[in-house]
């Protein structure tokens with residue numbers, strides 16, 4: 645029989661029996677949008693979620709009413725753009741996902757979204773710092789390379805920053821990388837894992853093919869594959885012709901990241917995901933935040949693993965990425981001054 649639970653197991657990477665104690669509140673800010681709706685639906689199918697709070701400046705309650713009819717155990721609540729409702733949506737949340745903001749149109753870079761999205765994320769981060777300071781925060785809104793440092797500064801200014809709990813969602817980059825490499829190799833993408841490091845835009849996205857199952861890919865094939873992974877988002881933006889950017893694949897990726905954090909928070913071990921987090925790896929190059937393979941634990945980030953051995957070609961990609969990334973991070977500090985406050989919990 646096809647049930648919502650079996651649907652979730654099918655889309656997830658591993659079926660995992662869920663004990664009765666696994667009860668988490670998950671909040672989505674921007675839940676009525678192109679990503680927000682399918683993401684909320686996938687979260688409704690997750691047996692670890694007991695309460696799903698859906699907030700948007702437009703249409704949160706409607707989306708919640710619709711999703712609430714899906715016959716899984718979780719309770720769904722919808723919230724309008726009123727401060728008390730935002731507070732109610734956030735209070736008690738274990739995980740908060742933020743896909744609020746505008747998407748790209750053809751010809752735009754993610755950085756072009758800064759003008760609109762930076763202040764949206766800053767204001768939602770203030771609310772999260774006030775009402776859900778202990779939640780794990782998953783930032784989806786672009787430009788991720790800047791919206792994550794903005795969120796960190798907001799949390800620092802409120803004295804509640806814990807870098808183990810702040811994640812820029814870069815899962816879509818590894819989802820794409822495994823799919824695109826499998827198309828070239830004629831393999832099952834489920835068996836392909838490609839580490840992707842750096843940030844989440846254009847040349848800041850660095851796939852480490854030398855660490856994949858196919859380290860010998862080189863020449864024009866490698867050039868084309870790396871470009872496709874770096875500019876996969878543009879492929880979708882162009883195909884949608886002005887109607888937005890990736891929403892469905894992003895919902896899949898965001899749901900996978902949230903599920904990985906939930907599983908880790910209930911004690912499952914050996915869970916790795918990439919994410920754009922505060923990181924020591926390239927701090928000396930001006931990149932206080934960096935995406936790499938992260939081991940997740942009950943607190944969020946358990947360990948940031950070193951990048952490991954890379955090829956000469958990849959060294960070049962990393963050097964290029966670091967320059968753009970440092971600029972994107974500094975730009976965030978113009979919106980929310982970098983406080984240089986000591987961390988509550990240094991990694």
Ligand SMILES: NC(=O)c1ccc[n+]([C@@H]2O[C@H](COP(=O)([O-])OP(=O)(O)OC[C@H]3O[C@@H](n4cnc5c(N)ncnc54)[C@H](O)[C@@H]3O)[C@@H](O)[C@H]2O)c1
Nearest residue numbers: 674676677678679700701743744745746747784785786894
């Ligand atoms: N991290 C990634 O890999 C990734 C992938 C795809 C898209 N994105 C980004 O995600 C964001 C959302 O994309 P989308 O396609 O869902 O856009 P969308 O326009 O379809 O949806 C955005 C939603 O946010 C809501 N919103 C706007 N301001 C808000 C606020 N202050 N509070 C609450 N809700 C608010 C809107 O009402 C809308 O429902 C974009 O910035 C996009 O670039 C990131």
Ligand SMILES: O=C(O)C[C@H](O)C(=O)O
Nearest residue numbers: 748754786877878889890
């Ligand atoms: O490309 C975009 O603007 C959306 C997103 O960041 C993506 O990678 O698909």
